[in-house]
Amino acid sequence: MSIPILLLMPSSVASGAQVAAMTGTPAPGLPAGFVADTQFPMILLGDQDTQSRVSGFAAPEFAAEPQVAIRGFVDAAIEDPPQSLGGFQVFADPRIEPFQTCIGDRPVGTHDDVAERLDAAGLHELGLDGEGVAIAIVDTGINLVHLRAVMGRTPRFDAVNSWAPPNADHEAGEWPVGHGTMCAFDALIAAPAATLVDVPVLSAKLPGGGSAMSSTLSAALLAFSQMLGSWNSGRGNRDLSQYRGLVCSNSWGIFHPSWDFPAGHPGRYCDNPDHPFMLQLEAMSRGGIDMFFAAGNCGADCPDGRCQNRVVEAVMGASASIDVMSVAGCDVHEERVGYSSQGPGITGLHQMKPDITAYTHFLGSRAFGDDAPDSGTSAACPVAAGCMAAIRGRVSPRTPATPYMMYDHLRVNALVPPGRTAGWNADYGHGIIRPVPIASLFPG
Numbered sequence: 001m002s003i004p005i006l007l008l009m010p011s012s013v014a015s016g017a018q019v020a021a022m023t024g025t026p027a028p029g030l031p032a033g034f035v036a037d038t039q040f041p042m043i044l045l046g047d048q049d050t051q052s053r054v055s056g057f058a059a060p061e062f063a064a065e066p067q068v069a070i071r072g073f074v075d076a077a078i079e080d081p082p083q084s085l086g087g088f089q090v091f092a093d094p095r096i097e098p099f100q101t102c103i104g105d106r107p108v109g110t111h112d113d114v115a116e117r118l119d120a121a122g123l124h125e126l127g128l129d130g131e132g133v134a135i136a137i138v139d140t141g142i143n144l145v146h147l148r149a150v151m152g153r154t155p156r157f158d159a160v161n162s163w164a165p166p167n168a169d170h171e172a173g174e175w176p177v178g179h180g181t182m183c184a185f186d187a188l189i190a191a192p193a194a195t196l197v198d199v200p201v202l203s204a205k206l207p208g209g210g211s212a213m214s215s216t217l218s219a220a221l222l223a224f225s226q227m228l229g230s231w232n233s234g235r236g237n238r239d240l241s242q243y244r245g246l247v248c249s250n251s252w253g254i255f256h257p258s259w260d261f262p263a264g265h266p267g268r269y270c271d272n273p274d275h276p277f278m279l280q281l282e283a284m285s286r287g288g289i290d291m292f293f294a295a296g297n298c299g300a301d302c303p304d305g306r307c308q309n310r311v312v313e314a315v316m317g318a319s320a321s322i323d324v325m326s327v328a329g330c331d332v333h334e335e336r337v338g339y340s341s342q343g344p345g346i347t348g349l350h351q352m353k354p355d356i357t358a359y360t361h362f363l364g365s366r367a368f369g370d371d372a373p374d375s376g377t378s379a380a381c382p383v384a385a386g387c388m389a390a391i392r393g394r395v396s397p398r399t400p401a402t403p404y405m406m407y408d409h410l411r412v413n414a415l416v417p418p419g420r421t422a423g424w425n426a427d428y429g430h431g432i433i434r435p436v437p438i439a440s441l442f443p444g
Contacts, residue, residue, distance in 0.1 A: 001075070001076070001077060001078075002035075002073045002074070002075055003073065003074060003076055003077070003078055003081065004037075004071065004072070004073055004093040004206070004207075004216055004218070005034075005071075005072060005073065005074055005081065005090050005091065005092065005093055005267075006069045006070070006071055006090075006091040006092070006093050006217075006218055006221070006267075006276060007031070007034060007069070007070050007071075007072060007085060007088050007089070007090060007091070008054060008057050008067055008068075008069055008088060008089045008091065008276060009042075009067065009068060009069075009070055009088050010065040010066070010067060010068075011042070011044070011065060011066045011067070011068045012065060013030070013088075014042045014068045014070045015042065030086075031085035031086025031087075031088060032085070032086065033074055033075065033082075033085060034072050034073075034074055034085050034086070035072050035073045035074070036070060036071075036072040037070075037071040037072050037073070037206070037207065039166045039167060039206075039207075040070075040071040040166060040206070040218065040222070041222065042068040042069065042070045043068055043069045043070070043071075043218075043221055043222050043225045043276075044066060044068050044225060045067060045068065045069060045225070045276055045279060045280060045283075046225075046228070046279050046280050046282070046283030047228070047232075047283045047286065047287060049283070049286070050279045050280070050282065050283045051066060051067060053274075053279060054067040054276070054279065055067060057088075057089045069091070069218070069221060069276045071093060071206075071218045073207075074090070078258075078260075078261070079262055080262070081261050081262075081265065081267070083265065083266055083267065089266070089267060090267045091267035091269070091275055091276055092217070092260050092261040092265075092267055092268055092269040092275070093216045093217050093218045094216065094217055094254050094259045094260045094261075094269055094270075095215070095216050095217075095254070095259055096201075096202065096215055096216065096217055096220065096252050096253060096254060097202070097252060097253075097254075097255065097306070098139065098140065098179045098202060098251060098252050098376075098378055099251050099252055099253055099294040099295075099296055099297050099376050099377050099378045099381075100179050100182070100251065100297075100375060100376040100378040100379075101297040101304045101339050101375060101376045101378075105361070105373075106371070106373070107361060107362050107363035107371070107372075107373035107374075108331040108332055108333065108361050108362060108373070109331065109332035109333075109362045109363070110362055110363045110364065111185075111186070111189050111362055111363065111364035111365075111374075113332040113362060114189050114332060114359045114362055114364070114383060115189050115190070117332055117359060118189070118190050118359075118383075118387060118433070118434070118435060119434070119435070119436045120189065120190050120390075122436040123190060123387075123390045123391075123435055123436055123439060126394070126436075126439055126440070126444065127393070127394075127444060128390040128391060128393045128394055128439055129191060129192055129193040129194075129390060129393065130188075130190070130191025130192065130193045130194030130195075130386065130389040130390050130392075130393060131193040131194070131393055132195075132243060132244040132245075132393060133191065133194050133195070133243055133244050133245040133246070133247065133389045133390075133392045133393055134158060134161070134194065134195045134196075134197050134240060134243040134245070134246050134247070134389075135184075135187045135188075135191065135194045135195070135196055135197065135247045135248075135249060135382075135385060135386065135389050136197040136199050136227065136246065136247070136248045136249065137180055137183050137184045137187065137196060137197065137198060137199060137249055137382065138199040138201055138220065138223065138248060138249065138250045138252070139179055139180035139183050139184075139199070139200065139201070139202055139249075139250075139251060139252065140175060140176075140178050140179045140180035140200055140202040140203050141170060141174075141175025141176070141178075141180045141181075141198060141200035141202075141203050142157075142172075142173050142175060142180050142181055142184045142196060142198045142200075143173070143174065143175055143176065143177045143178075143180075143181045144157060144173040144174070145174075146177045146181050146365075146367065147181060147184060147185060147365075150185065150365060150366055151185070151188070155184070155188060155192075155196055156193065156194065156195040156196065157172075157173055157195065157196050157198075158195050158196070158197050159171070159172040159173060159198075160237055160238065161197050161230060161238050161239070161240050162197050162198035162199065163197075163198070163199045163200070163201075163223045163226060163227070164200075165200060165201065165203060165204030165205070165206075165215075165219055165223075166204065166205075166206070167205055168200070168203075168204075169205075170200075170203075172198040173198055175198070175200055175203060177367050178367055178368075179202070179251070179367070179378065180198075180200060180202070180203075181365060181367045182364070182365040182367040182368070182374050182378070182379065183249060183251050183378065183379070183381070183382040184196050184365075184382070185364055185365035185367070185374070186364060186365065186374055186379050186382040186383050186386065187249055187382035187383070187385050187386040187389070188386060189364075189383060189386055190383070190386040190387045190389070190390045190435060191386040191387070191389035191390040191393075194247075194386065194389045194390075195243070197240070199223050199227070199248075201215055201219040201220045201223050201252075202215050202219075202252055203215065204216075204219035206218065206219060217269060217277055220250075220252075220277065221276060221277050221280055224248075224277075224280050224281075224284060225280065226238070227240065227246075227248070227284075227289070228280075228283060228284055228287055228289065231246050231287060231288070231289055232287060244392055244393060244396050245288075245290065245388075245389065245392030245393075245396060245397055246288070246289045246290070246397075247289075247290040247292065247385045247386075247388050247389045247392065248284065248289055248290065248291050248292065248385070249292050249381055249382040249385035250291070250292065250293045250294065250318065250324075250381065251293075251294040251376070251377070251378035251379075251381045251382065252294070252378075253293065253294065253296055253316065253317050253318060253319050254269070254270060254316060254317055255296070255297075255298065255304060255306035255307050255308075256306065256307060256308050256310055257270050257271075257310075257316070258308070269317055270316040270317045270346060271316065271317075271320075271346045271347060271348035271349055272348065273321075273348070273349060277317075277318065278318070278321055278323075281318055281321050281323045281324055282321075282323045284323070285323040285324065285402075285403040285404065286323075286402075286403075288397035288398055288402065288403065289397070289403065290325075290385070290388050290392070290397065290403045290406065291323065291324040291325065291403065292324065292325045292327060292381050292382075292384055292385040292388070293318050293319045293321075293324045293325070293326055293327065293381065294319065294326075294327055294376070294377035294378050294380065294381040295315050295319050295326045295327055295328045295329075295340060295341045295353065295354040295377045295380075296314055296315055296316070296319055296340075296341035296377060297339040297340070297341060297376050297377055297378075298310060298311050298314035298339075298341045299311065299314070299336075299337070299338050299339045299340045299341055299342055300338075300342060301338030301339070302337075302338035302339045303339060304339060311341075311342070313344070313345065313346040313347060314341040314342065314346075315341050315342075315343055315344075315345040315346065315353040315354060316345070316346045316349075317346075317349075319341075319345075319353065319354075320345035320346050320349035320350055320353045321349060321350065322349070322350040325355045325356060325384065325388075325407050325410060326345075326353045326354040326355045326356075326429070327354060327355070327356060327357065327358050327377060327380045327381045327383075327384045327433075328340045328341065328342075328354040328356070328357040328358075328377060328380065328427070328428060328429055329357065329358065329359070329360035329361070329376065329377045329379070329380035330357050330358075330359060330360070330380075330417070330428070330432060331359065331360070331361050331362070332359055332362060334415075334417050334418060334432060336357070336417075336427045336428060337360055337361050337375075339376065339377075340354075340357075340360075340377055340380075340427075341354070341377065342354075342426045342427055343424075343425075343426040343429070344426060352424045352429070353429070354428075354429040355407065355410070355411055355429045355430060356384065356410055356411060356414050356428075356429045356430055356431060356432070356433050357380065357414075357417075357427075357428045357429055357431065357432045357433065358380040358381070358383040358384040358387075358432070358433045359379075359380060359383050359432075360373075360374065360375055360376060360377065360378075360379040360380040360383070361373045361374070361375045361379070362374055362379070364379070383433075384410075384433050387433055387435035388406065388410075388435075390435060390439070391406070391435055391438055391439050391442075394439060394442050394444060395442040401442070406438070409438045409441065410430075410433060410438065411424075411429070411430040411431075412430070413434055413437040413438050414428075414429070414430045414431030414432055414433060414434060415431050415432040415433075415434050416431050417431060417432060
């Protein structure tokens with residue numbers, strides 16, 4: 001069978017491979033057995049520090065050259081992929097899906113209750129409502145018409161800096177109502193004046209992606225590479241550097257290691273800090289972009305069916321990266337929802353995951369029906385991201401208040417749940433998010 005992979009190659013070889021693939025001519029240096037995806041551009045990874053690390057994967061004659069990831073296919077079983085092709089490292093490109101689940105329970109409270117728990121009014125009294133800050137909703141796509149109808153106003157939206165996947169069949173802000181629209185609504189609870197940026201990686205129609213409902217990790221890698229370049233300096237019409245802050249909300253991941261390369265493979269994703277995507281995450285946070293990921297929906301009490309009853313080390317991949325905030329879920333009564341994945345994180349990545357908890361399973365966006373809750377750690381993640389966007393209206397990531405510093409503030413200032421002691425625990429991380437104490441640390 002043919003499986004999608006990411007091949008790490010020097011840029012000169014990758015450029016020749018792509019030209020050859022599109023023209024049907026032989027490519028010098030293109031590994032035998034590798035078929036390049038002609039619809040997918042090569043991806044320059046991270047930043048200068050990232051490049052210094054990935055050069056270690058290159059053959060000596062290519063070590064001084066920029067290394068890029070190129071998507072393609074190889075005939076192999078997912079259980080037995082090659083470790084390299086032609087001397088170039090092979091990495092997994094697993095399918096990714098939204099971390100949304102609903103077990104049939106009715107909503108617990110509403111988005112107004114969430115706003116009250118977060119003390120959104122207290123944020124707004126401090127002049128912090130997200131104005132001048134962008135929130136990238138990395139998901140299935142946003143539907144602005146639905147948001148206008150539910151919110152009673154038009155949210156701020158940046159179509160120019162939104163990202164379109166290869167062969168996109170919708171314009172930015174015009175995707176079908178669904179998971180991405182839910183996440184956009186939830187991000188605006190604490191930061192109603194923030195500007196939404198549409199990044200529909202989960203709607204990328206990539207060959208070899210497995211489920212018709214899913215994309216693969218390479219779509220997010222491509223979007224993040226372009227986002228980082230735009231944030232740093234702007235590229236062409238794209239210029240995210242105009243914003244005071246950029247917060248990236250990701251309510252997706254993989255549900256089971258069987259979606260990935262087998263354990264021990266050097267190109268595996270779910271527990272590998274050296275996977276190109278993990279290096280890209282590090283570059284994003286180091287570059288001043290606040291990165292939030294849902295912890296997942298494989299909690300012991302009520303795991304999603306896709307978890308295959310695996311509820312240990314269930315926080316995996318990007319959600320277990322030390323370079324992001326991993327968000328668990330609770331209801332408006334501070335009770336952990338049963339499907340929220342519990343720590344510690346998967347062996348090989350950061351163990352104290354999730355980092356914090358935010359609210360979920362409330363009536364809000366109505367993206368799935370008038371009585372359907374915004375659920376899963378999918379909803380908790382943008383709720384937390386919106387809190388960061390509000391705070392960023394006062395403190396810029398281009399100052400000493402780096403993402404890493406702000407991640408620490410979120411952990412230290414989190415509310416200790418009832419019946420718990422201070423410090424990290426497997427259910428709530430460091431506690432339930434409280435943005436006002438953090439905002440108060442930075443005088444206006």
